Amino acid sequence: MSSTEPLTAEESAAIRTRLDEVAERTAAAAKASGRSAEDVRILLATKTQPAERIRVAIEHGFSLIGENKVQELVAKADDLADLPHESHLIGPLQKNKVNHTLRHAQCIQSVDSLALAERIDNRLGVLDSTVDVFVQVNTSREDSKSGVAPEDAEALVAAVRDLDRLRLRGLMTIGLPGQTPEEIRPSYSDLRELRDRLIATGALPADATELSMGMSNDFELAIAEGATMVRIGSSVFGARPAP
Numbered sequence: 361m362s363s364t365e366p367l368t369a370e371e372s373a374a375i376r377t378r379l380d381e382v383a384e385r386t387a388a389a390a391k392a393s394g395r396s397a398e399d400v401r402i403l404l405a406t407k408t409q410p411a412e413r414i415r416v417a418i419e420h421g422f423s424l425i426g427e428n429k430v431q432e433l434v435a436k437a438d439d440l441a442d443l444p445h446e447s448h449l450i451g452p453l454q455k456n457k458v459n460h461t462l463r464h465a466q467c468i469q470s471v472d473s474l475a476l477a478e479r480i481d482n483r484l485g486v487l488d489s490t491v492d493v494f495v496q497v498n499t500s501r502e503d504s505k506s507g508v509a510p511e512d513a514e515a516l517v518a519a520v521r522d523l524d525r526l527r528l529r530g531l532m533t534i535g536l537p538g539q540t541p542e543e544i545r546p547s548y549s550d551l552r553e554l555r556d557r558l559i560a561t562g563a564l565p566a567d568a569t570e571l572s573m574g575m576s577n578d579f580e581l582a583i584a585e586g587a588t589m590v591r592i593g594s595s596v597f598g599a600r601p602a603p
């Protein structure tokens with residue numbers, strides 16, 4: 361994870377080329393949906409990637425990094441400490457790992473219960489600090505996925521809004537993996553409609569407009585449905601070894 365094995369020039373160049381390709385496709389998809397390229401940010405999903413590969417991406421101007429596991433977030437933090445970047449936790453957070461997370465992440469995208477939100481708020485009280493959060497919604501309704509059920513999202517969002525140390529940025533969803541566009545699209549359109557409704561009811565602050573959705577296989581579709589942040593892993597770093 362924190363191997364100091366230097367990358368070959370070819371490996372570094374390949375990462376830069378793929379980053380540029382993803383950025384071009386993101387900009388084109390944003391424009392096709394009537395937005396500007398700056399309205400959609402690219403977060404790199406860096407699970408299983410050693411710090412050296414992430415370093416290439418940050419040095420190439422892609423400084424929004426997402427880790428799934430607190431352990432990986434912590435393990436790579438020292439190696440990347442000299443490079444300005446923003447770390448998001450995009451995987452499930454156990455309450456006993458909140459402290460470690462707050463030390464290294466500027467945003468937690470996986471808030472899906474009030475108990476977790478309150479634990480984060482408590483720890484921030486001790487640290488006298490704040491953190492950005494997304495409420496994760498299980499729009500695909502898969503039992504195996506984390507995220508609050510869509511019908512419970514309004515109550516959770518309203519409760520998180522009342523926690524002073526959590527700055528609500530918007531909503532996040534994972535969606536259905538590996539399905540056809542027709543099957544994936546509702547996961548993303550549902551999240552956009554939910555955001556619009558929760559802003560209208562006042563549960564979400566008017567400036568909490570972020571929609572974190574879309575991965576390598578479907579990010580253009582997610583952008584068409586309103587994504588403001590896409591989470592890209594394998595398109596940049598190549599296929600991951602099977603877990």
Ligand SMILES: *Cc1c(COP(=O)(O)O)cnc(C)c1O
Pocket residue numbers: 405407428450451534574575576577591592593594595
């Ligand atoms: C791995 C991961 C991604 C990126 O997936 P790719 O298909 O590799 O682009 C996005 N979001 C989350 C939560 C992930 O775990």
